[in-house]
Amino acid sequence: MSAFDVGLIIALVLLNVVVAVWNGSGSEGHTDCGPWAGLALQILVLLTLLVRRRRPLMVLTVALAASVTMTVSVWLAPGLLVTSVDGAGVWVPLAAPFAAYSAVVYSSRPRVAWVLTGLLTLVATRLWELSFAVAASGVLLTAVPGLLGMYVGARRGLIAALTERAERAEREQFLLAERARAEERVRLAGEMHDVVTHRVSLMVLQAGALRVSSSDEVVRAEAEVLRAAGCQALEELRDVVGVLRSPESLEALESAELVMPNAGDGVGAAxxxxxxxxxxxxxxxxxxxxxxxxxxxxxxxxxxxxxxxxxxxxxxxxxxxxxxxxxxxxxxxxxxxxxxxxxxxxxxxxxxxxxxxxxxxxxxxxxxxxxxxxxxxxxxxxxxxxxxxxxxxxxxxxxxxxxxxxxxx
Known part of the structure; x- marks a missing residue:
């Protein structure tokens, strides 16, 4: 319920009160109830507009039932619910246009809404009397609001569809960019693994061979330093490759043999x-x-x-x-x-x-x-x-x- 609905209902209630007071001061109306019974019915239907967005079909059904009741009362109890019984008026409650509009815009069952709107239009136009003024007024108060509601509903649906399409396109563009970045990171990781690791591994092996084959202690010590540095470089390279690749691929990196196994090595993977x-x-x-x-x-x-x-x-x-x-x-x-x-x-x-x-x-x-x-x-x-x-x-x-x-x- 919005402030607009509350203001609308208050304005229509005041209008009905003014009409009832005006008719009550004249000669029209039922001898016992005058225009007050009709005013009570109008206010009852107007109050249902409070839920016209949540229960639009119920509001339209109430308006249709009130229209039928007002039409029948003209024949059975003239002046009770409708003060003007000369046949020139439209015998529907003032809430009928808003009920028809709301049913078409907010209802999840548009076919039912259009059926009820058609019945309301039939009662309002009283085609069985063939009066152009009554028919025109009835269509204006019932069918036209329904058509306006259909336009508003179609426009809202189009805007929602375009918005959803734009958001989906933006998401797809983001995913494509993320995929391209991920593929580039994986490619770079592969290049580093295949090229750099291969060369550094050769350096480690050559340093290890030099340490074993040399008889000079100084050379052997320097070879061990080079071999240890190479192993550490390979280990750090594995970290870099792990950052470049996706998090899921780190499990594979942990078990990959990027570093040559060296027993007793304090800096290698072992x-x-x-x-x-x-x-x-x-x-x-x-x-x-x-x-x-x-x-x-x-x-x-x-x-x-x-x-x-x-x-x-x-x-x-x-x-x-x-x-x-x-x-x-x-x-x-x-x-x-x-x-x-x-x-x-x-x-x-x-x-x-x-x-x-x-x-x-x-x-x-x-x-x-x-x-x-x-x-x-x-x-x-x-x-x-x-x-x-x-x-x-x-x-x-x-x-x-x-x-x-x-x-x-």
Whole structure:
């Protein structure tokens, strides 16, 4: 029910009251009830307009029943419901045009609405009396509102269809663009896997062969360094390929043999999550070696980490410590790693910088490290936060599931 309906009903009730008072002051009307019985019937039909949008067929049925009752009353009790019984008037309630319009526009059964409108028009025009004035007035009050309602309903349907078609076309265009981007990402991932991995794997094998065949300890040590660096590069390449591909393909990447198996290798895939957990302490030691005051605490068992989650945790700590060295020289850092039930929480927070910032070092890089880090964390189903801390400094915090969630979209 809208304010328009309420205002319409009030206006029509006032109009009926004025007509009833006018007729009551004259000689027309039934000797006992005068025009008041007709006024009561008109108001009753008008009140049904309150539900004309929700129950349009009921409103039209009530209007039709009132029209039939008014017509019959002219013959059985002249002046009771219709004061003008000279045959020139239209014997329908004032709510009839609005009932016909609402039935055609809002009803879910248009055929029933048109049948009831046709019956109402037949009663209003009184074709059995063959009066042009009555027929014209009846069509104007019943059939014309129905035709207007049909036009409005058709226009609304057309607008809805065009809107739905435009939205569907926009969705299809978005899906096509997403599909094209996904195909391009997969193609790039395939190129990186086929070309770069092949060459780096050859380097790893050659370094391993040099370590075994050389009799010089210095050469053997350098070969081991090269082999370890190559294995780490392959592992990082696998992470990049996993980001480029769809989340569903990460399951296959975890089992893919991108890295050559090396027994006892602490940085290869055989090291697993425990090796990744150990490498966090290596990151801390590397920062301490260049003069950064780092406090490292780890609680819980890291053996539950999946390889992808472990590498993501490593990247979080690595990026945070790198940013500290670049943007907050002389600050103290606290690295916290807490393993809980089914999740691992990482937090790296540093105090305000105590030394002067090297602008050349601080300006190096793409400036999107934290953004990319957040995307990597979301890819495995985790949460990522970063921002300044009170009193100066910065923090990076992430909560990762122990096992990568497979429903990440």
């Amino acid at each position: 090291g697993g999550a425990q090796a990744e957990g150990l490498r966090l302490s290596v990151l801390v030691e590397e920062s301490r070696a260049v003069g950064v005051d780092v406090e490292f605490t780890e609680t819980g068992d890291p053996s539950e980490w999946s390889p992808v989650v472990a590498r993501t945790a490593y990247r979080v700590v690595q990026e945070a410590l790198t940013n500290v060295r670049k943007h907050a020289p002389g600050s103290s850092v606290r690295v916290e790693v807490r393993h809980g039930s089914g999740e691992v929480r990482l937090r790296v927070a540093n105090s305000a910088a105590a030394g002067s910032v090297d602008t050349e070092l601080a300006s190096s890089g793409s400036g999107s490290g934290l953004k990319g880090l957040g995307q990597r964390v979301e890819l495995v189903g985790g949460t990522f936060e970063s921002g300044p801390v009170p009193g100066g400094g910065f923090y990076v915090e992430s909560v990762l599931p122990a096992e990568r969630r497979t429903d990440v979209s």
